[in-house]
Amino acid sequence: MRAIATILLATLALTAIPTPRPVLADGAASTRNLLFLGAAAAATYLIIRHNHDVHQREAAMAARQAQTAQQRDEAWAAYDAERHAYLVALADNLALEREVAYQHRVIDQVQRAIANTVGVSVPTEGFVGPPPRVIANLGSVSYGWGDV
Secondary structure, X not given: OHXXXXXXXXXXXXXXXXXXXXXXXXXXXXXXXXHHHHHHHHHHHHHHHHHHHHHHHHHHXXXXXXXXXXXXXXXXXXXXXXXXXXXXXXXXXXXXXXXXXXXXXXXXXXXXXXXXXXXXXXXXXXXXXXXXXXXXXXXXXXXXXXXX
């Protein structure tokens, strides 16, 4: 009995609540709503286009920055390569200078040893050329212009 009373009470409560009826619109309100819908659609389209343009500009700027960074990195790599080549050439020159100095010391030692054994004074500084050639007198030949 209690269950039937509860069901009956719930049914009465539901019938007491008014049901919504469809709203009838007049022509002016409908036109206004269509204009608002068109304006909202146009504004949405403009916002989407603006965002697209902004993203395009940002992508172009990012590409330029990446290209500039790549050029900078390539310039540093070229600088490092040139610096390394310079240091290698500097080390080679230093090694050659040491070799030339060693050769000069050896030449000076050999010249001193020769001078000590022969008894002839040989200069130890500067370039020493070959000894002067002695041309043997092979005779006097005349071609009609006197002694040659």
